[in-house]
Amino acid sequence: MKITELQTRRDNLGSIAAVARDVAVGDGEVLLRIDRFALTANNVTYAAHGVDMGYWQFFPADQGAGIVPVWGFATVVESRAEGVSEGARYYGYWPMASHALLLPARVSPRGFSDAAAHRLPLPPVYNNYVAASPDYGPEPIQALFRPLYTTSFVLDVMLAEHPVDTLVLTSASSKTALGLAQAAKNRQRVIGLTSAANREFVVGTGYYDDVLSYDDIATLGDMAGRFALVDFSGNGAVRHAIHATLGDRLVESHVVGDTHWDTANTASLPGVQAQLFFAPSVIVERIAQWGAEGFEIRLAAAWRRFIASTGWLRVVEASGAEAVAAHWQALAGGKVDPAQGLVLTV
Ligand SMILES: NC(=O)c1ccc[n+]([C@@H]2O[C@H](COP(=O)([O-])OP(=O)(O)OC[C@H]3O[C@@H](n4cnc5c(N)ncnc54)[C@H](OP(=O)(O)O)[C@@H]3O)[C@@H](O)[C@H]2O)c1
Known part of the structure; x- marks a missing residue:
């Protein structure tokens, strides 16, 4: 054939x-x-x-x-x-x-x-x-979010173990970042960084306490408290500017994505050491910790809350x-x- x-x-x-x-x-x-x-x-x-x-x-x-x-x-x-x-x-x-x-x-x-x-x-x-199985909703929704939201979920579980005052997410308009922002929203302040053109969309989701464009990273310098960065952009200049602006207020930095895949990715960053996050390994660790059923139950509960909030999505x-x-x-x-x-x- x-x-x-x-x-x-x-x-x-x-x-x-x-x-x-x-x-x-x-x-x-x-x-x-x-x-x-x-x-x-x-x-x-x-x-x-x-x-x-x-x-x-x-x-x-x-x-x-x-x-x-x-x-x-x-x-x-x-x-x-x-x-x-x-x-x-x-x-x-x-x-x-x-x-x-x-x-x-x-x-x-x-x-x-x-x-x-x-x-x-x-x-x-x-x-x-x-x-x-229809348990996770219509197939287009499952195809779009099952891999991405599972990552949002395990990121949220990891971040909840060491709470900070402010979480900063880059490529805040990405589906994986949106899932994390929604899950983490009530635990601490969540700030999204995005392109100027996507800012209005990100604000409209209601998941972030504040949404800044990449040109406004310096604004973070005026904020007090302990920060964690979750970088979905892979943009070396953005990542560097956040590390430099926050200095020792940045206590965790996680490298998750590379949406800006055609930009340079600087290896050396000031301040806290950035950690590579690889969902397939973390999922295996959580399943070992909670058992397959325990993982599924926790994920399904978080999934239902997120999917119920995705009125902003337009399936094409x-x-x-x-x-x-x-x-x-x-x-x-x-x-x-x-x-x-x-x-x-x-
Ligand atoms: N480490 C892991 O285990 C893991 C697991 C799942 C996902 N991820 C990663 O998370 C990232 C987000 O994935 P997603 O599927 O959720 O993304 P998505 O929803 O398709 O994200 C779209 C957003 O990404 C940015 N973007 C996309 N293409 C771009 C381009 N060519 N140039 C510049 N910006 C671009 C823009 O955001 P802004 O304007 O807001 O920057 C855009 O609005 C990916 O890099 C993905 O691989 C990693």
């Missing part, structure tokens, strides 16, 4: 092309049709860190190219794997493509993990496929390789309205 993959040039992320490939389902394998997936800056970060963080390794592509991983839902169209039936639907981590060929292992009614040899060394959170759905490529280019170029939630099908 012919499938379509969208392959991105590793050295030029704006360059993307549809590539047709023949696949045959081998013994133990399943072929799934990818019904819908979300596209956010998180996927651009996967591509920007395709080599150094291994994101190109999940779905092998032609020489010099990469297939961007995406989160969403797929239906089994052919199965040669025991316990996985045709028509079954799963939530998980897919290639930006029309179909995915997987090798299920540890199959249960709850789902399976892909045991393809090239994926075994990669973080297990990405290799798990969960039986689709589109299908076809050309439409997906155009949305990808707009996103990589920073031209997507933060109120939009892109949910796509190749």
